[in-house]
Amino acid sequence: MPIKNRFAEMQAEIADWRQDFHAHPEILFETHRTSGIVAEKLAEFGCDEIVTGIGRTGVVGVIKGRKDSAGKVVGLRADMDALPIHEETGVDYASQTDGAMHACGHDGHTAMLLGAAKYLAETRNFDGTVVLIFQPAEEGGGGGKEMCDDGMMERFGIQEVYGMHNWPGQPVGQFAIRPGPFFAATDVWEVAFEGKGGHAAKPNDTVDTTVMAAQAVVALQTIVARNADPIEQLVVSCTSFETSSTAFNVIPQGVVIKGTTRTLSGEMRDLAQERITQICEGIAATFGGTAKVEYTRNYPAMVNHETQTEFAAKVAEDVSGGCDDAPLVMGGEDFAFMLEERPGAYILVGNGDTAAVHHPKYNFNDDAIPAGCSWWAEIAEQRMPLA
Ligand SMILES: [Zn+2]
Numbered sequence: 001m002p003i004k005n006r007f008a009e010m011q012a013e014i015a016d017w018r019q020d021f022h023a024h025p026e027i028l029f030e031t032h033r034t035s036g037i038v039a040e041k042l043a044e045f046g047c048d049e050i051v052t053g054i055g056r057t058g059v060v061g062v063i064k065g066r067k068d069s070a071g072k073v074v075g076l077r078a079d080m081d082a083l084p085i086h087e088e089t090g091v092d093y094a095s096q097t098d099g100a101m102h103a104c105g106h107d108g109h110t111a112m113l114l115g116a117a118k119y120l121a122e123t124r125n126f127d128g129t130v131v132l133i134f135q136p137a138e139e140g141g142g143g144g145k146e147m148c149d150d151g152m153m154e155r156f157g158i159q160e161v162y163g164m165h166n167w168p169g170q171p172v173g174q175f176a177i178r179p180g181p182f183f184a185a186t187d188v189w190e191v192a193f194e195g196k197g198g199h200a201a202k203p204n205d206t207v208d209t210t211v212m213a214a215q216a217v218v219a220l221q222t223i224v225a226r227n228a229d230p231i232e233q234l235v236v237s238c239t240s241f242e243t244s245s246t247a248f249n250v251i252p253q254g255v256v257i258k259g260t261t262r263t264l265s266g267e268m269r270d271l272a273q274e275r276i277t278q279i280c281e282g283i284a285a286t287f288g289g290t291a292k293v294e295y296t297r298n299y300p301a302m303v304n305h306e307t308q309t310e311f312a313a314k315v316a317e318d319v320s321g322g323c324d325d326a327p328l329v330m331g332g333e334d335f336a337f338m339l340e341e342r343p344g345a346y347i348l349v350g351n352g353d354t355a356a357v358h359h360p361k362y363n364f365n366d367d368a369i370p371a372g373c374s375w376w377a378e379i380a381e382q383r384m385p386l387a
């Protein structure tokens with residue numbers, strides 16, 4: 001029976017798991033319940049090895065194929081964490097935790113990889129080893145990096161690694177991918193302007209940090225408009241502006257602005273950091289104050305490897321009869337760390353015409369389950385065919 005038909009049969013069961021995860025969202029590394037269920041199910045399916053506590057609350061399951069003559073090891077990765085958002089979907093399995101919600105569909109990712117695990121453990125139609133990676137803290141916590149830092153790749157001998165994300169706006173179950181840079185590096189920065197506070201009626205006795213910081217916010221726009229090569233992609237967004245006073249009649253001693261930069265290349269990343277620092281320090285000095293810039297490099301750009309991308313697209317075509325060219329995404333993806341350690345590819349699977357991810361009305365589309373699970377299973381079977 002074609003794998004997709006098999007997963008169409010399993011869809012209701014997998015959707016049940018998904019909706020249970022949905023009702024019990026857990027944020028960042030706090031995925032204790034989810035990780036527990038994942039480990040329990042992997043044991044129930046008959047995985048050969050299950051290891052918990054990798055990258056704090058991460059779980060790894062190992063399924064050995066019928067033979068291991070080729071010695072191949074393929075890693076398949078899903079994320080498990082939710083977001084600090086108050087759910088507004090109105091579904092009967094909506095979040096039971098106030099202020100937490102599966103608004104990025106990681107409930108679906110976890111359930112789909114579990115579905116594939118069940119099938120792969122039952123059938124073992126491959127010659128090699130599948131390593132199932134369930135990671136916490138994709139949404140800003142760097143859970144994927146923590147799993148790598150715990151030596152996951154070496155410990156399980158992972159040679160290639162694959163990831164998947166649902167994609168609202170893309171037809172249900174239809175895949176999209178691109179080789180090379182795909183998701184952006186997501187750096188954050190904070191600038192503390194220091195001047196001289198005082199009475200708002202005597203501005204001449206002060207060094208006004210609100211004027212300084214306001215000029216800086218406007219000048220930061222020139223990094224994209226005037227400094228960056230127009231062919232390149234770069235986002236510089238100032239997202240917070242806080243003064244040390246809330247009074248009508250006080251010129252604040254200090255202002256802190258915060259923001260993020262998104263880049264797809266090392267050159268743009270260096271340029272953004274350098275120019276943010278120069279602009280803020282220069283403007284502060286011009287107005288008689290100082291600026292202290294703290295620039296933090298978070299997730300690197302996620303770069304798909306050529307060979308594995310071609311393979312992943314071919315598998316997607318086999319599953320769904322086609323594979324679209326994905327757009328560049330200026331959001332970040334923690335899978336970037338795994339793709340820095342091993343060759344691999346990350347693919348998008350259509351979630352249909354739903355609210356966007358991170359929106360309170362977003363919901364994972366259970367109709368994507370047969371295609372998503374089939375892609376996972378076919379990746380294992382086609383990459384490690386029986387001899
Ligand atoms: Zn997300």
Ligand SMILES: [Zn+2]
Nearest residue numbers: 104105106165
């Ligand atoms: Zn996500």
